[in-house]
Amino acid sequence: MSVSYREDIFLAIRTIRKSKLRSFLTVLGIIIGIVSVVTIVSVAKGIEKQISGQINSTGKDLIVVRPGQLSKSGSNSLINSLNELSSINSVSSLSQADVNSVANTSGISESSGINVINGKITTSQGTYSKSVLGTSDQFPDVMNQKLAYGEYFDSASTNIYQAVIGQNIAESFFGESIPLGQSFTFHGQTFIVRGIFNKFSTAPLSITADYNNSIFIPYFTAESLTNSTAPVYEILAKASSANNASSIEKQINKNLYKLHGDQQDFTVMQQSQSLAITSGVLDSITMLIAIIAGISLVVGGVGIMNVTLVSITERTKEIGIRKSIGATNSQILIQFLIESSVLSLFGGLLGVILSFLVDYIIGATTSLSPVIDLPILGIAFLLSLSVGIIFGSLPAFKAARKDPILALRYE
Amino acid sequence: MSIIELNDVSKIYGFGDATTVALEEVSLTIDENEFIAVMGPSGSGKSTLMNVIGLLDRPTYGKYMLNKRSVDKIRTNRRAKIRRDMIGFVFQSFNLLPRLTVLENVALPLAYKGVGLKRRIKLAENMLERVGMDDKKYFYPNQLSSGQIQCVAIARALINTPKIIIADEPTGNLDTTSSRLIMELFSDIHKTGSTVLLVTHNPEITRYASRVVYMRDGAVVLDENSAIGDIAETASKTIYKKRPRKTIDDDLAGVSAIMDSIPQKSPNKKASVKKKSKPGRKRKNNAKRKK
Numbered sequence: 001m002s003v004s005y006r007e008d009i010f011l012a013i014r015t016i017r018k019s020k021l022r023s024f025l026t027v028l029g030i031i032i033g034i035v036s037v038v039t040i041v042s043v044a045k046g047i048e049k050q051i052s053g054q055i056n057s058t059g060k061d062l063i064v065v066r067p068g069q070l071s072k073s074g075s076n077s078l079i080n081s082l083n084e085l086s087s088i089n090s091v092s093s094l095s096q097a098d099v100n101s102v103a104n105t106s107g108i109s110e111s112s113g114i115n116v117i118n119g120k121i122t123t124s125q126g127t128y129s130k131s132v133l134g135t136s137d138q139f140p141d142v143m144n145q146k147l148a149y150g151e152y153f154d155s156a157s158t159n160i161y162q163a164v165i166g167q168n169i170a171e172s173f174f175g176e177s178i179p180l181g182q183s184f185t186f187h188g189q190t191f192i193v194r195g196i197f198n199k200f201s202t203a204p205l206s207i208t209a210d211y212n213n214s215i216f217i218p219y220f221t222a223e224s225l226t227n228s229t230a231p232v233y234e235i236l237a238k239a240s241s242a243n244n245a246s247s248i249e250k251q252i253n254k255n256l257y258k259l260h261g262d263q264q265d266f267t268v269m270q271q272s273q274s275l276a277i278t279s280g281v282l283d284s285i286t287m288l289i290a291i292i293a294g295i296s297l298v299v300g301g302v303g304i305m306n307v308t309l310v311s312i313t314e315r316t317k318e319i320g321i322r323k324s325i326g327a328t329n330s331q332i333l334i335q336f337l338i339e340s341s342v343l344s345l346f347g348g349l350l351g352v353i354l355s356f357l358v359d360y361i362i363g364a365t366t367s368l369s370p371v372i373d374l375p376i377l378g379i380a381f382l383l384s385l386s387v388g389i390i391f392g393s394l395p396a397f398k399a400a401r402k403d404p405i406l407a408l409r410y411e
Numbered sequence: 412m413s414i415i416e417l418n419d420v421s422k423i424y425g426f427g428d429a430t431t432v433a434l435e436e437v438s439l440t441i442d443e444n445e446f447i448a449v450m451g452p453s454g455s456g457k458s459t460l461m462n463v464i465g466l467l468d469r470p471t472y473g474k475y476m477l478n479k480r481s482v483d484k485i486r487t488n489r490r491a492k493i494r495r496d497m498i499g500f501v502f503q504s505f506n507l508l509p510r511l512t513v514l515e516n517v518a519l520p521l522a523y524k525g526v527g528l529k530r531r532i533k534l535a536e537n538m539l540e541r542v543g544m545d546d547k548k549y550f551y552p553n554q555l556s557s558g559q560i561q562c563v564a565i566a567r568a569l570i571n572t573p574k575i576i577i578a579d580e581p582t583g584n585l586d587t588t589s590s591r592l593i594m595e596l597f598s599d600i601h602k603t604g605s606t607v608l609l610v611t612h613n614p615e616i617t618r619y620a621s622r623v624v625y626m627r628d629g630a631v632v633l634d635e636n637s638a639i640g641d642i643a644e645t646a647s648k649t650i651y652k653k654r655p656r657k658t659i660d661d662d663l664a665g666v667s668a669i670m671d672s673i674p675q676k677s678p679n680k681k682a683s684v685k686k687k688s689k690p691g692r693k694r695k696n697n698a699k700r701k702k
Contacts, residue, residue: 007515007522014510321506324467325520325567326495328488404467408506 008335012342026307027347029300030387034351034380036293039358041379042370044286046363048279049371054201058144060272061245063252065102065235067093069264093265094232096223101255102235103136107248110138111237115222115230121215122185123173132163132186132215134222134230142236143200143211150180150195153218160221164195166212187225191217202367245270297383300347301391308340308395312402319399320407333400340392341385348384352377413479414574414606415441415464420473422459422629433459434470435629441608443574446601446639448617449610450646451626457610458579460626464608465577466494478574495523499568501578505560507552507567513539514548517566524571538566542596558589565596576600578609582616594619614646 016023055062099113115134120127137154140147153162163184165173174182174193182193200211222230237252239245253268260266312319319332327335352372359370422434434456441447449457462468463475466482475482482493500506507516518535526534539545542562552560561581568576578597582590590613598619601607609616617623623643625633637643 006528011510018510317506318508321508322519322523323491324465324494324500324502324506326491326523326571328491328523330488331523405462408467408502 005334005338008338009342011335012339015339016343016346022307023343023346024350026303027300027343027350029296029303030344030347030384031300031351031354033294033297033300033387034348034384035354035358036296037290037383038352038355038372038376038380039362039370040290040293041286041376042355042359042372043362043368044282045373045376046368046370048282050202050369051278052275055271055275057201058142058271059238059242060270060275061239061242062142062271063102063108063237063239063245063249064269064271064274065094065098065237065252065256066267066269067232067234067265069267093260094235096219096228096232098256098259098266099136099219099232099235101259102237102252105237105248105252105255107239107241107244107251108237109240110141111235112136112139112142113219113235114139114233115219116233117187117222117226117230119187121173123182125173125175128173130215132217132222133233134219135216136219139216139236140197142238145200145211146198147195148198149178150193152195152216159192160218160224161189161191162194162217162221163191164197164216165193166197166210166214166216167199168212169215170196186215186217189225294383297387301344301387304340304344304347304388305391305394308336308343308392309398311339312336312395312399315399316402316407316410319402320404320410323402323404324408329400332402333396336396336399337389337392340395341388344384344388344392345381348380351384352380355380412443413440414443414477415439416474416476416479417464417470418474418476420463420470420475422456422463422468423471432629434463436473437629437631439624439631439634441606443606444601444604446597446607446619446621447609448620448623448637448643448646449608449626450612450614450617450623451632454628455626456629457626459629461577461579461608461610464575465498465500466490495520496571497574499571499573499576501561501564501568501576501581503580503583505552505557505564505584507560507564509552511551512548513544513550513552513555513563516552516563517570520567520571534570535566538570539563541569542566556589558585558592561585561589561593562596565593565600569600573605575606575608578607580610580612582611582613614642617643617646 094113096113096115099111102108102113103111112135117132117134119130119132121130121132122128137152140152147164148167150164152164165179170177170179173179173184176182178196179193180196183190184193185191197211197216202210202212237248239248249268249270256266256268257264322332322335356372359372363369417437417439419436419438420434421432421436424431424433437456437460439460449460451457459468463470464477466477470483477493478497482490485493507513508519511519514532514535517538518531521531521534536545536548539548542565544559544562544566547555547559547563552563555563561584565581568578576597581597582593585593594616597607597609601619601621609620611617617637618640620637620643621639623633623635623637623646624631625635625645633645635643635645637646
């Protein structure tokens with residue numbers, strides 16, 4: 001019995017090739033379903049990859065202190081992960097004292113707080129609304145990032161009104177790629193651009209700030225501009241040795257806990273944990289959207305079922321002949337199951353090809369860079385195969401149970 | 412030794428007032444290596460009998476022993492397997508699968524048996540050679556003449572070396588030359604030891620048969636043995652007009668001299684039609700010949 005599988009497959013392929021238009025229209029639903037699911041999953045995969053790339057460039061052992069507390073409910077539901085995300089971005093409970101505490105923790109080689117000040121920036125080109133980040137002079141080392149031009153400010157400098165800008169700012173605010181020595185006005189002070197960062201690797205949906213679009217000033221300048229009211233968005237610290245990052249992380253947590261009057265209104269974690277949280281959230285969202293997109297697969301499956309039902313009526317005579325020469329019911333069943341599965345897989349194949357095209361267009365026109373990898377192709381394969389089997393089984397059963405005599409007489 | 416034993420087999424279609432009795436208490440014992448021609452008018456139950464014997468249909472009442480084993484209560488899939496291994500079907504309308512090549516058509520029953528691809532092709536090629544169609548193995552059925560198609564259909568029926576060949580009017584759609592060829596094939600098959608059951612309307616065909624069964628209204632009305640080479644006694648009464656043998660060729664053909672006996676077109680043929688015959692078919696054949 002098993003020997004005839006291959007023939008059945010070839011026969012099904014021959015059927016598809018013989019009626020190309022009909023087959024294409026039949027599997028249109030499958031194509032659309034597969035394209036939606038593959039695109040969504042591949043976009044999510046791309047985002048995840050970008051985020052992990054970003055984190056890898058700064059180092060997984062980078063210790064991050066954020067205001068707010070992660071709800072450790074243990075449950076992995078979507079709502080919980082969304083709550084986790086929002087708690088990270090709540091109003092800051094961190095202060096300059098915390099920054100100093102982290103910096104003074106033993107085993108920390110470099111650290112920097114990041115203060116955020118909002119305001120208007122006036123350059124010779126115009127006025128922009130922008131957040132400015134106050135950092136320590138160790139920020140480039142913490143981030144593992146080099147400057148493309150100029151140099152980062154140091155705390156010993158006499159002029160405290162100096163700034164370093166991200167790549168994107170250079171072009172959009174100053175209209176030139178290397179605006180070294182240019183100046184801008186912020187909170188009534190004139191700042192001089194001293195350096196331009198290399199491009200930071202960024203990722204959509206990342207919970208870190210977009211440094212390419214940021215202006216960096218010394219934290220003490222930020223303090224003096226705002227009378228020390230600039231909220232601390234996060235504190236970054238790097239352990240002198242990656243091996244003891246975990247113990248240092250615990251030490252920082254302990255110190256801050258004491259400093260905050262025994263309140264755990266902050267979170268200390270390593271980048272790798274932050275990655276896990278983000279990808280957890282992303283996975284939940286992706287799953288939800290993919291399931292919704294998968295509904296179109298059901299529609300496609302019904303389309304296949306319809307056409308297969310018509311097809312077995314058309315081929316009643318064939319079924320009768322096959323039975324008369326000794327085909328068992330199960331052999332007929334398998335033949336038609338294989339036929340609908342091949343049809344569905346053919347749709348899946350077209351869908352995957354189309355997904356590559358769609359992903360290419362998405363990659364070319366947006367900041368997203370979708371990734372189609374082997375697991376996604378596996379998902380597409382399994383999805384279309386199961387659609388073919390599930391929706392092909394009703395027609396196949398009908399075909400298998402046809403009365404051979406009536407079937408033979410059918411014209 | 413009996414290979415088929417039917418005991419008071421009835422087949423009834425429909426129920427209530429709308430019942431049709433297709434077979435009425437048919438009892439028939441067929442021995443191995445018999446060549447049986449089944450004759451009878453349309454609707455006399457010939458095909459139903461063939462379907463019951465061929466395990467395509469189940470009798471409503473009665474007992475059917477195939478090869479000494481009762482096959483009344485066995486399940487559908489088992490029946491399909493017995494059908495596959497023991498019985499070969501040849502139909503009036505050929506019933507080849509149009510989407511498969513000649514070779515694939517012939518090899519198909521082997522696929523259902525689970526024979527490997529290479530062996531399947533080899534067996535099918537041998538069988539096609541036997542029916543003289545090996546040069547057409549990559550053709551599709553619609554590229555062949557009806558006589559050739561029937562040859563392929565016979566090859567398919569023979570591929571599993573069945574004990575029983577059931578042919579339901581195999582020459583019904585063929586011209587006389589092809590009919591002769593096909594009947595010669597059946598004759599060959601019979602000689603190799605198979606049991607052949609052949610439904611026909613054509614009395615000439617009974618020349619090949621060792622026994623002729625006549626049916627009417629679902630019952631066997633007459634069962635006579637017949638010498639191979641001669642038209643069965645009762646069947647011969649349905650032949651309108653005999654033509655004397657003329658040529659040496661006809662004599663050489665032996666049993667195949669059947670062709671001679673088919674009436675030639677004659678102006679007063681309508682007048683010669685008798686009541687028990689199948690006048691429609693004869694007229695049709697003659698009309699064809701006129702063209």
